[in-house]
Amino acid sequence: MDSAEDVLIQLYDRWRGPLLHYVLKLVDGDYQQAEDVVQETLLRAWRHYDELKPDDAAPWLYTVAKNLVISGYRRRNARATEVPLEPVDLPPVSDQVEHVLQTWQIASALRALTPEHRTVVIELYYRRRTVAEAAKTLGIPPGTVKSRCFYALRALRDALEERGVTEA
Incomplete structure (x- = not known):
C-alpha cells in the first residue's frame, strides 16, 4: 500500500492540471480562486488517501472541487438560489457523495x-x-x-x- 505522501504526489501529478482547468471554468477564470479550490481538494484527498486510487480518483476529486466552488459561491451570494455551472462530461459519481458532503461539513465546523x-x-x-x-x-x-x-x-x-x- 502506498503512503499518504506517495498517493498525494500521484494525485497531484495526475489531477492538478485537469482539476485546475475544470475549476477555472467554474470560477470564471479567477486563477487564484481556482488554485485555492484545487489545493483544498487535494488536501481533502490527502485526508482520504487510503480510500482513493490515483487513477480512479476523478469522480471524487471533481465532486469535491465542484462542491467547494458552490460553497464559495453561496457564501458570496447568500441570496442566489442557483449556481450557474456549465455541464461537464464526467464519469458517474460513486456512492461516496454523502461521505464527501459530511467530510466537508466536518471540515467547515473544524475551521x-x-x-x-x-x-x-x-x-x-x-x-x-x-x-x-x-x-x-x-x-x-x-x-x-x-x-x-x-x-x-x-x-x-x-x-x-x-x-x-x-x-x-
Whole structure:
C-alpha cells in the first residue's frame, strides 16, 4: 500500500492540471480562486488517501472541487438560489457523495473552532497522537490538552448539529 505522501504526489501529478482547468471554468477564470479550490481538494484527498486510487480518483476529486466552488459561491451570494455551472462530461459519481458532503461539513465546523481547540483535535484525532504526545508536540500540559479537547468536541458537536449533521 502506498503512503499518504506517495498517493498525494500521484494525485497531484495526475489531477492538478485537469482539476485546475475544470475549476477555472467554474470560477470564471479567477486563477487564484481556482488554485485555492484545487489545493483544498487535494488536501481533502490527502485526508482520504487510503480510500482513493490515483487513477480512479476523478469522480471524487471533481465532486469535491465542484462542491467547494458552490460553497464559495453561496457564501458570496447568500441570496442566489442557483449556481450557474456549465455541464461537464464526467464519469458517474460513486456512492461516496454523502461521505464527501459530511467530510466537508466536518471540515467547515473544524475551521470554526478557535485555533487552540482546532490544533488539539487535529493532533489527537487526525494525527492519532496520545494526549502525552500531543502535549509534547504543542508544548502544553496534558491537562490542557484534555480540557481543550473536551471543549473542542462539544463545540464541534454543536456546530455539526446546527449544520444538520447527526449521528448515524
